[in-house]
Amino acid sequence: MSDTLNIDGAFLSEEHRLLRDQVQRLVREEIQPSADQWEEDGRVPDSVFRRLGELGLLGLAFPEADGGSGMDAVASLILNEELGRSGYGGPTAGLTVHTDMSALHLARVGTAEQKARFLPRILTGETICALGVTEPAGGSDLTRIATTARREDDTYILNGSKTFITNANIADVFFVIARTSAEARGGSGFSLFVVQRDTPGFSNGERFKKTGWHGSDTGELRFDEARVPAANLLGEEGRGFxxxxxxxxxxxxxxxxxxxxxxxxxxxxxxxxxxxxxxxxxxxxxxxxxxxxxxxxxxxxxxxxxxxxxxxxxxxxxxxxxxxxxxxxxxxxxxxxxxxxxxxxxxxxxxxxxxxxxxxxxxxxxxxxxxxxxxxxxxxxxxxxx
Ligand SMILES: Cc1cc2nc3c(=O)[nH]c(=O)nc-3n(C[C@H](O)[C@H](O)[C@H](O)COP(=O)(O)OP(=O)(O)OC[C@H]3O[C@@H](n4cnc5c(N)ncnc54)[C@H](O)[C@@H]3O)c2cc1C
Missing domain, CATH: 1.20.140.10 (Butyryl-CoA Dehydrogenase, subunit A, domain 3)
Incomplete structure (x- = not known):
């Protein structure tokens, strides 16, 4: 970008500028040289998540009290923009679903116990995250979500499926929205869960070949009487939407x-x-x-x-x-x-x-x-x- 097009002076603090330099260096030295291979592989390697973890880049938007850097929305924007400037949308998507689209729900509504259980490994990149919202019946109209979660003692039993999910086949935990009330209408009656890969009754379905975003994994999540501990409900039941x-x-x-x-x-x-x-x-x-x-x-x-x-x-x-x-x-x-x-x-x-x-x-x-x-x-x- 030409210097005359640089508007950073109007918007960024010194900390933001250092962050931009850091991400640009990472992109130049460690992402661009390998990204063609990731496009072939259809995914970002686990080691890249861990590398971003080492550099503190997985926790920019997480509060310091939760082990993150406690930076602001401008910092997240810088990370997303500079990953995009690599020219590789797929790896950008795989990494930013983890940093900005899924695990932040833990920081927003997780209990201290849930944060202690999941966040340390999420912030180091040892645990990879995905977000499960879209379903075969529709993605734009979220009220059409048909996956159900019924409570039995200290477990929720999930049935249904999610489609077009980034990191579906490589993630260790999934942030999944499901109906917890038969009368769920409009925005009420849905709940948010952390579903772990080893959950009995969870499996992956199809792995999709896509027009673009080749360097990211996209697939289906299937829940067949999947038994999710009630301790993995995020926030209050019925408030997921x-x-x-x-x-x-x-x-x-x-x-x-x-x-x-x-x-x-x-x-x-x-x-x-x-x-x-x-x-x-x-x-x-x-x-x-x-x-x-x-x-x-x-x-x-x-x-x-x-x-x-x-x-x-x-x-x-x-x-x-x-x-x-x-x-x-x-x-x-x-x-x-x-x-x-x-x-x-x-x-x-x-x-x-x-x-x-x-x-x-x-x-x-x-x-x-x-x-x-x-x-x-x-x-x-x-x-x-x-
Ligand atoms: C590569 C890839 C990665 C994805 N990753 C994820 C992920 O990680 N997690 C996840 O949950 N989802 C993910 N998605 C799903 C994505 O968010 C949905 O595809 C998107 O929200 C649209 O939903 P849909 O495909 O069901 O289209 P539909 O909801 O069926 O809509 C089809 C089209 O109809 C039009 N339309 C819809 N509603 C209206 C309206 N009210 N007014 C006018 N026009 C309208 C729009 O043009 C829209 O594109 C991913 C999708 C892809 C392809």
């Missing part, structure tokens, strides 16, 4: 951060390419139509980036960001997809060939306007609050 909603603002901010990074990587690659590619007696960059389009996209991305950091700062002050979080999740991925489209276009045939960074980035960006809240649903969330 509410807890999920509380986590969504942070997830949306982090998803927007990933898009910012991936889209910036696409722009960087395309600037380099168009400035070198010979055509019509000059280089592509000499053609005004291309130069102007890149200038417009860079402008829009910088505006989106500034907005995203403003929202993160608001979250860091403890202010609600429901509307802004939905705005980010609706707008930034749609912009990212427009940027990817043009960056592929200006790479010509090479932009469609496997192995070209913009080809991968365009596939990886495609999901971000669907997963974790489709744009249409997000615009509804915004409209409700206007």
């Amino acid at each position: 509410y807890y999920m909603m509380k986590g969504l603002d942070h997830e949306r901010l982090c998803a927007a951060g990933q898009v910012l990074g991936l889209a910036q990587a696409a722009i960087d690659h395309t600037l380099e390419w168009t400035r070198g590619r010979q055509a019509f007696g000059g280089v592509l960059w000499d053609l005004q139509v291309i130069r102007h389009e890149m200038a417009k996209l860079a402008t829009e991305l910088l505006a989106a980036r500034a907005f995203t950091y403003l929202v993160a700062m608001k979250a860091a002050r403890g202010e609600p960001i429901q509307m802004e979080g939905a705005m980010l999740k609706a707008h930034v991925p749609e912009l990212g997809n427009r940027i990817a489209y043009k960056c592929v276009q200006y790479h010509g045939g090479g932009g469609y060939i496997h192995g070209t960074p913009v080809e991968r980035i365009s596939r990886d960006l495609r999901l971000l306007s669907i997963g974790g809240g489709a744009s249409e649903v997000m615009y509804d969330e915004v409209a409700k609050r206007l």
Whole structure:
């Protein structure tokens, strides 16, 4: 990124800047050199989770009292953006489901006993986490969740399935939402559980081949009379939907951060390419139509980036960001997809060939306007609050 596009001075503390440097170094030295292999393997190796744990990067959003770094939403945004700037959306997804989308529920509503049991190994990366919300009957409309949990003495018996789950086949613990009341309607009657891989009655189903995010594992979770100790219920029974909603603002901010990074990587690659590619007696960059389009996209991305950091700062002050979080999740991925489209276009045939960074980035960006809240649903969330 050109220095003139650097807005960090307006938003970041010294601690944030050091964090950005640290993650950039990790990406350059330890992620990019191996990420093509992870794309082939369809997953991030366990050792990478542990490496992020060693560096303290798995606990940025966790309070110090829980063993985390007690940093703010801006720090989480930096982590997500810089992982995205690696140009590999799959590894970014696998790692950030762990850091920002699942285990934080323990910090938010876990008891001291639950935190002591799970968090130390989650923060070192010895335990890998996943989030189980989406079901075959629907992901956007969470009230359609059909997985049930019925209480029997000191156990909940889970029946049902979850689909399209990141880290499904590699995670050790799953943060799962299920119906605990036959009358569950609207947001009431759902509960949140920590389900351990060795739970009797738990299994994985299909492992999915995907358009993009090749470096992340995606699969199904199946619960067939799965016996989950009542001690693994998070918070109060019947409040699970509410807890999920509380986590969504942070997830949306982090998803927007990933898009910012991936889209910036696409722009960087395309600037380099168009400035070198010979055509019509000059280089592509000499053609005004291309130069102007890149200038417009860079402008829009910088505006989106500034907005995203403003929202993160608001979250860091403890202010609600429901509307802004939905705005980010609706707008930034749609912009990212427009940027990817043009960056592929200006790479010509090479932009469609496997192995070209913009080809991968365009596939990886495609999901971000669907997963974790489709744009249409997000615009509804915004409209409700206007
Ligand atoms: C690679 C990958 C990884 C994923 N990881 C996870 C994970 O870790 N955990 C997890 O729980 N889920 C995960 N998901 C699931 C993802 O969050 C859902 O796919 C997403 O929420 C959409 O749900 P759906 O697929 O059921 O689509 P549907 O809910 O059936 O919606 C289909 C489409 O209909 C449109 N639509 C829906 N509702 C409305 C509306 N109200 N107004 C207008 N249009 C609407 C949207 O365009 C939407 O994309 C993942 C998905 C993929 C592909």
